[in-house]
Amino acid sequence: MNTINYVINSIFDLFFSPFSSIDPIYGLCAVSFLTTVIMLPIFKYTSNQEAIRRTKSRIMGHLLEVRLFKDDIRTVLSAQKNMLKYNMIYLKHMMKPLMFVMLPVVVIIIQTGLRYEYRPLHPGETAIVKVKLDNPGNLAGGGSGVLTAPEGLKIETPPLRVNGGEEIYWRIRAEKDGDYDLKFRTIDKEVSKRVVVGEKLTRISPEVLKGGLVNSFLYPGEPSLSGDSGMEYFEIAYPYGTVALFGWKIHWLVLFFILSLVFGFLLLKPFRVSV
Amino acid sequence: MKKIVILLTLSVLLMLSGVEDVQAYIGPGAGFAFISSFFILLVSVLLAIMTILFWPLSLVIRSLKIKKRSSLRHDTTRIIIVGLDGLDPDLATRYMQEGKLPNLSKISNTGTFKKLRTTLPPISPVAWSTFTTGVDPSRHNIFDFLNRDLRTYLPELSSTKIETGSRSLSIGKYSIPLGKPSVKLLRKGKPFWSLLGKYGIFSAIIRVPITYPPEKLGGVLLSGMCVPDLKGTQGTFTSYTSGNDSSEKKTGGVQIQVKRDGDRIKTYIPGPDNSLLKNNEEMRIPLNITINGGDEAVLEIPKEKIRLKKDTYSPWVKLTFSAGPGVKIRGICRFYIKELKPDFDMYMTPINIDPESPSLPISSPYSYSVYLAKIMGSYATLGLAEYTWALNERVIDEDIFLEQAYDHHEEREAMLFNALDKTKNGLCVCVFDTTDRIQHMFMRFIAEDHPAHAIDVAREAYADTIEQLYIRMDEMIGRVMKSINKDDVLMVISDHGFKQFKRGVNLNSWLYKNGYLALKDGKETGDDWFRDIDWENTRAYTFGLSGIYISEKGREAKGVVSAAEKEELKAELISRLRGLPDDETGGTAIKEVYDITEHYDGPYRENGPDLIIGYNEGYRASWGAAVGSVNAHIFEDNNKSWSGDHCMDPSLVPGVFFCNRNVQDDNPHIKDIAPTVLDLFGVEIPPYMNGKPLISTIKPEDQR
Known part of the structure; x- marks a missing residue:
């Protein structure tokens, strides 16, 4: 899975690289457009387009029925019942294509989330580093474990152990731009965690977790922790990323949703898709 | 495939079980599904609340x-x-006696079955207009399908007139009209359902002839006979053939010669003329045809491919013609491949106005045609939807004709039952044309000695077509009876009956031979639409299906007969034409000649013919006479597929009147239906109506 993640990360790194130094909205537009371009054909060829068209037509017909026979309450209520019925049928027709588009879209969203959910630390900013251990006794450095930072990062606080030593906290400070490896060592293992300092749009992985298919799929930013690492996760509390549209700060996923819908509407006709 | 879907579903659901809520969006497809479903849900709930409130x-x-x-x-x-x-009524009686029409028999036994007197002349647009308005033709202004332009003597549709603005804006090759073109209904009088609307009685009116353009009413209306096709005609079919060059214009259609390049054919779909262009060029859609190895071809038009087997009708195909930037004209048509090899031979129906996005309103309200299309899919909108001309010209055969006629009938039946479902109180009228069209085209098969037997078609194959038609209509009436309540009034009516049309009479030829009509330059025959008529020396002429017009001074542009002479001339023509013998067969061609002034006194009497001919059974105006030509012979055999007709003396072709209530009147007339309906609903009958109510609405207890 780590290899697959590596390949997928590299593809998306390449895709986002032209947008790394410009306003993040452009990258989001590009990935929304890409999503639409990939999804519409998948949707088209995995759905029953004729049935979708027919069902939508019926819904519209019953909507017109309400207007045309507005003085007959029985017909109006029956039309509303039929609208709901065909709405359910419409959703049923959506299920199969959604099964097919779900997997690629989830991958795209996770990869986009890696770049937009958080932002890199800026020089001078601090962040909390957290490690959760399997076994608090298995530590080097006088029972607290050793966290070492390369030049460009500074560990500002001694380790703070809570929950019987299972969780350990530090505060680090970013000193200059760079892509760093923060190392945490137990008695016999050393685990690295990538820390990014700078202004550019880049892949941010706030945490590495112990392996497993689901964790590897959902947190693909860095290779998973090995089973014998003695740790459950290694986390850095990055600041949340922001995307602004016309001065309004909007969560990236909301914008992604809106943009992919807008592109979807624009591309429905050229792709000859009914949704 | 099913396994893949299940596996995918399970794996995705498993993965998503650990995903945060915010990541549960799965792309534009889901977005649309979510938004539209939510919107519909919201609209439904809001509408429900608003309705109740x-x-x-x-x-x-x-x-x-x-x-x-x-x-x-x-x-x-x-x-x-x-x-x-x-x-x-005669055929219905015969089939009822033979026990083939149980439902109509039931109405007859428990209610009423009578002959329904029809209009003079007994032609559908005339009779249905009388049905609609309750007045005679001199009050509703419809005397035939066609009327004549008094200035040019050219025919014009009697029911509608399209008026375009005289001013336009010229930009390059375009000439953009300033002001909207308007379609004007020439039928006068008020439909009785409009009167019902004033009393809050809902009406659903489906395909009643001469209801185009649709008039506003308290209810819904879909226009019928006289709705044009997209070309603005009453139905122009197209025939494609790679056989011998015969790119002539067929009556009612065009033939396009196509060239076959291996298995490919490149041709086009001819559309309406582009009125936005200065040269009014015909709009066209490219049509590429690929003939597959077997018995199938792929028809390709922009944005759509249609796989079509030989001897099968395509479903309705949507066509979009581009008149200019942003100006689209939409229509629908069907294709039928008759032959793939060695010659390609395909029939395309007239391009109907698309009911889902009509370029001209064909219903009232406008959205009613859209509603029906959304609920039941595309349907024929052309007024004369059945392709009688294509069969008459032998472009299609009997089977192809019957298939599409019954397809249209099923569309209409679906509309009727929809209307019945939606109209629990009020009036529901639906007119079916199938009965008329099939009888026009198949009457020859129930006659021993019809001249149209010359057409090489096995008589036995279609000997029971008309009987089957009546049985099918009876079954439909049975379904209607099942769907109504015991207090509902059900009427099954026809505008006229049917008889054989064996001999055509060209009264222009008779008028010419008897000195009432003159031809130019010593000609012996005259071309269509009076092209060779010497108007200065012509006193009377005919065109259409039943009238003779006097060329009156001060009325017709080149009229020569004074008002004083007119009465004398009419009397002379009546006496000479009444009982006109057909020397060839020994029969009598004309039963009666009617002076319009003796029968009608309404304000539009002058727009009708001066004399109306009551042809005898078996006779009708000839094909040539109908289009204003003068032939060498007065009489001719009718050897066309169009072998039955009703443009005869009205006494010979009454319609039917079935009603589930008792009617005492022994001689009901089609003009009585409107007052009957008004009276049944307790609406005052306007004094201008000519008819009388047929059903007594005074209950015994009220009489006391």
């Missing part, structure tokens, strides 16, 4: 706005009228 209020407002009915007299809440155009 405002319905009592709207009821009060409506009751204040509408006129009050006589509460004592109305004795029904719903009236259903099924019009079966041309259903003949």
Whole structure:
């Protein structure tokens, strides 16, 4: 899975690289457009387009029925019942294509989330580093474990152990731009965690977790922790990323949703898709 | 495939079980599904709330706005009228006696079955207009399908007139009209359903002839006979052939010669003329045809591919013609491949106005045609939807004709039952043309000695077509009877009956031979639409299906007969034409000649023919006479597929009147239907109506 993640990360790194130094909205537009371009054909060829068209037509017909026979309450209520019925049928027709588009879209969203959910630390900013251990006794450095930072990062606080030593906290400070490896060592293992300092749009992985298919799929930013690492996760509390549209700060996923819908509407006709 | 879907579903659901809520969006498809479903849900709930909240209020407002009915007299809440155009009482009686029409027999036994007197002349647009308005032709202004332009003597549709603005803006190759073109209904008088609307009685009116352009009413209306095709004609079919060059214009259609390049054919779909262009060029859609190895071809038009097997109708295909930037004209048509090899031979129906996005309104309200299309799919909108001309010209054969005629019938039947479902109170009228069209085209098969037997078609194969038609209509009436309540009034009517059309009479030829009509330059025959007529020396002429017009001074542009001479001339023509013998067969061609002034006194009498010919059974105006030509012979055999007709003396072709109520009147007339309906609903009958109510609405207890 780590290899697959590596390949997928590299593809998306390449895709986002032209947008790394410009306003993040452009990258989001590009990935929304890409999503639409990939999804519409998948949707088209995995759905029953004729049935979708027919069902939508019926819904519209019953909507017109309400207007045309507005003085007959029985017909109006029956039309509303039929609208709901065909709405359910419409959703049923959506299920199969959604099964097919779900997997690629989830991958795209996770990869986009890696770049937009958080932002890199800026020089001078601090962040909390957290490690959760399997076994608090298995530590080097006088029972607290050793966290070492390369030049460009500074560990500002001694380790703070809570929950019987299972969780350990530090505060680090970013000193200059760079892509760093923060190392945490137990008695016999050393685990690295990538820390990014700078202004550019880049892949941010706030945490590495112990392996497993689901964790590897959902947190693909860095290779998973090995089973014998003695740790459950290694986390850095990055600041949340922001995307602004016309001065309004909007969560990236909301914008992604809106943009992919807008592109979807624009591309429905050229792709000859009914949704 | 199913396994893949299940696996995918499970794996994705498993993965998503650990995903945060915010990541549960799965792309534009899901987005659309979510948004539209939510929107529909929201609209449904809002509408439901609004309906429940405002319905009592709207009821009060409506009751204040509408006129009050006589509460004592109305004795029904719903009236259903099924019009079966041309259903003949003699044939119906015969089939009922043979036990083939159980449902109509039931109505006859428990209610009423009588012959329904028809109009003079007994032609569908005339008779149905009388049905609609309750007045005679001199009051509703429809005397035939065609009327003549008094200035040019050229024919024009009697029911509608399209008027375009005289001013336009010229930009390059475009000439953009300033002002909207308008379609004007020439039928005068008020439909009785408009009167019902004033009393708050809902009406659903489907395909009643001469209801185009649609008029506003208290209910819904889909226009019928005289709705044009996209070209603006009454139905122009197209025939594609790679055989011998015969790119002539067929009556009612065009033939396109195509060139076959291996298995490919490149051709086009001819559309309407582009009125936005200065040269009014015809709009076209490219059509590429690929003939597959087997018995199938792929028809490719922009944005759509249609796989079509030989001997099968395509479904309705949507066509979009581009008149200019952003100006689209939409139509629908069907294709039928008759032959793939060695010659390619394909028939394309007239391009109907697309009911889902009509370029001209064909219903009232406008959205009613859209509603029907959304609910039941595309349907024929052309007024004369059945392709009689294509069969008459032998472009299609009997089987192809019957298939599409019954397809259209099924569309219409679906509309009727939809209307019945939606109209629990009020009036529901639906007219079916199938009965008329099939009888026109198949009457020859129930005659021993029809000249059209010359057409090489096995008589036995279609000997029971008309019988089957009546049986099918009876079954439909049975379904209607099942769907109505015992208090509902059901009427099954026809506008006229049917008889054989064996011999054509060209009265222009008779007028010419008898010195009433003159031809130019010593010619012996005259071309269509009076091209060779010497008007300075012509006193009378005919065109259309039943009238003779006097070329009157001061009325016709080149009229020569004075008002004083006119009466004398009419009397002379009546005496000479009444009982006109057909020397070749020994028969009598004309039963009666009617002077319009003796029969009608309405304000539009002058627009009709001066004399109306009551042809005898078996006779009708010849094909040439109908289009204003002068032939060498007065009489000719009718050897066309169009072998039955009703343009005869009205006494020979009454319609049918079935009703589930008892009717005492022994001689009902089609003009009586409108007052009958008004009276049943307790609505005052306007004094201008010519008919009388047929059903007594005074209950025994009220009489006391």
